[in-house]
Amino acid sequence: MVKNILYLLVIIMVVSACKTPQRDCNSFKTGEFSYEELIDGELVTTRFTRNDTLEVAYFNDKVDSSSVRWINDCEWIVKKINPKSMSEQKAVHMKILFTEGDLYTFEYSLVGKNIKQRGTAKKLN
Template identity: 60%
Template sequence: MRWIPFLLITLLFSCTPLKRDCKAFKTGTFSFETLQDGQLITTTFTRNDTLEVAMVNGRPDSSDVRWINDCEYIVSKRNPKNRAEKQAVHMKVLYTEANSYTFEYSLVGKPRKEKGSVSKLKD
């Protein structure tokens, strides 16, 4: 019975809502890390309201950005090189921190979702 107050206090403090200040991440320069074929790949990209330019293997790769609301947007490659690149990606910011955000993404129309995180390098 002594553990009940401890459990209640733990539950009270662990249920704080997650912050979602998505407007702060609409524009700027960002960094994203992912594992590809067992290698850690870092991609840096710059986004304004409607355009995202990433450096992929030392070459720029441009995508159009269409905002659905402050925390969700669709990314479409400007010059897709193959059928897979033609597929748009739905991005949804789940929560934000001081200089980063965690997001969920999926191909438009597909149920499978993945998660990732992005760090903001500069405005």
């Protein structure tokens, strides 16, 4: 009897400790966001707005527009509308991994490539 109670307590503790990360992607499909990253040892910020079909990014006094094609509520493809180089012509696959408050952690890679990077964006409005 005591053994059964101990097993039950262990199972309850394991299940309660395994908290599933929140993933409320719909709250982050549209709006204004910011994203910070280190480039050459300097922390830089990109601000961007996104709706169902368009993403406009503001970085270093430059504005870039990209088309947005949603795969599902948590994944989308971004492709520059007016690429200035061959590398800018490549589409990027974006995926929200989890959300918390006004932040979402995402993973991105060039379409068809296995090298993935991660970042965190903050919703501003």
